[in-house]
Amino acid sequence: MDAKALWQRYQDWLYFHEGLGLYLDVSRMRFDDAFVESLRPKFEQAFADMAELEKGAIANPDENRMVGHYWLRNPDLAPTPELTQEIVQTLEQIEAFAEKIQTGAIHPPRANRFTDVISIGIGGSALGPEFVAEALSSDFPPLKIHFIDNTDPAGIDRILTQLRNSLASTLVLVISKSGGTPEPRNGMIEVKKAYAGQNLDFAQYAVAITSADSNLDKVAKSEGWLARFPMYDWVGGRTSEMSAVGLVPAALQGIDIRAMLEGAKEMDDATRVADLKNNPAALLALSWYYAGNGKGEKDMVVLPYKDSLLLFSRYLQQLVMESLGKEKDLDGNTVYQGIAVYGNKGSTDQHAYVQQLREGVPNFFATLIEVLEDRKNPSPEIDPGVTAGDYLSGFLLGTRQALYENQRDSITVTIPQVNARTVGALIALYERAVGLYASLVNINAYHQPGVEAGKKAAAAILDLQKRVLEVLQSAKSALTLDEIAEKAGASQEIESIYKILRHLQANQRGVVFQGNLAQPSSLKVSVS
């Protein structure tokens, strides 16, 4: 396509949202009109499915749940007045709580103010709050946030060591929809011990964000924690940023949560339009379908050219991959769907892997996120008439062009600046695009059956560890791995037993190895 035709294509396909000042450019996805026409019936269905979902249909049939994240930013859409009221009240409670914490009306027993927050959660209970903190937190927020999003002991130590001298003014959020996920539970127990170690009454520092009557909710209630906020059955973890899960941590950092909700609402309104060309989420879904042949054959590389949006790709990884990565479609056929997502930021990544994107295996399409405003204040000149921001912008345009010249497709999303409204809008844009794409490929975007397999296997390993230790404790002399496996009734799991023991041995847990470490079958194991 020559330059003139390409410029025309750019204008023909350009989407602009006036209120948000957001542009979406899909002109560098090389679909043709016939392709668009062929997808129209699927889009009609997708728009109809989405309308049903918003009205409160059981859009997640496997879990028999409604899917209501759209109601969070427009409570009047909720299917019952009770739900509307609950959403509104929770929002007011969040704002009132954050204000009291910031003014010191609620303060820790031994300090005038809370200065820090530890947010404990994983997956959907961490990725949104982390992304939003990185994108929107001011340089000197009223409360500084720290995340424990894993059960890595060294990671937990790092946070607790950094906060050692300010634990007495640190608020703790424990966020878990189910209230039973092991990682946040472990984090909570360890943090609780750290408070006890400094003679601080954890309950006076702790806030739970979880489903009513979950295990976490029960603990928080019985111990009289500082506050509890609800997580709803009809909001999925990966779409929970606009629920208490995302709003509580954001509000505590002084982020304008009303603006975030407003941006999402405006985007929801725009992505509700049942007209492909005038719906930015539909244009994204169309582009994804085109790129990957409706089967996820190409990966989505997300490159925001703005440091503060670094975690967007990580956030999208869960939103897209946990939603779309499914073995079965809604009719039970085996389809192995999904779209792989990765990326960090531009121009940084141009010095890392863009070489492969430009010249190597063409198994991806790029999404470039452009932010028009460079910085709040005027920029100094780097070269005559040229600023650092001009370079950043030039690198984005250059990469887009270089990719296109080599038949690598890209989408460009442009926002005027990174603020609460545009971040809310970006989240909403991708939530809807995922929902529409799921309809196009006929899958349930709102469950995650595959995650259970790993959780069950991990639980079995921990159970095996107990049995193995019992065997060793009652043994009179050192045993080979074969003998341990047999006595534990787990002959098929000898490799797991070896790995469990190796881990215990490395952590001074009383396990002693004799023999050649390079030949596990030669080892004799005892406990001290």
Ligand SMILES: O=P(O)(O)OC[C@H]1O[C@H](O)[C@H](O)[C@@H](O)[C@@H]1O
């Ligand atoms: O919020 P929680 O119930 O603790 O869940 C945290 C995460 O755990 C699971 O592994 C799910 O796959 C995620 O969708 C979820 O976000």
